[in-house]
């Protein structure tokens with residue numbers, strides 16, 4: 001229970017920082033069901049889970065590199 005005491009009596013800025021850190025730790029990963037679409041149209045940039053781009057009506061969807069995914 002020390003963490004509770006620490007939050008009640010500790011420096012508010014530092015406590016808020018710790019809580020933000022915990023939120024980051026709980027953030028969903030790419031393994032999560034709510035992960036962003038992993039495909040992107042190489043022609044128009046549409047992102048989705050479909051193999052065929054609904055805009056181009058063609059099989060132009062390619063996997064999005066992990067480093068290049070849209071940050072949430």
Ligand SMILES: [Zn+2]
Nearest residue numbers: 041044053056
């Ligand atoms: Zn497209």
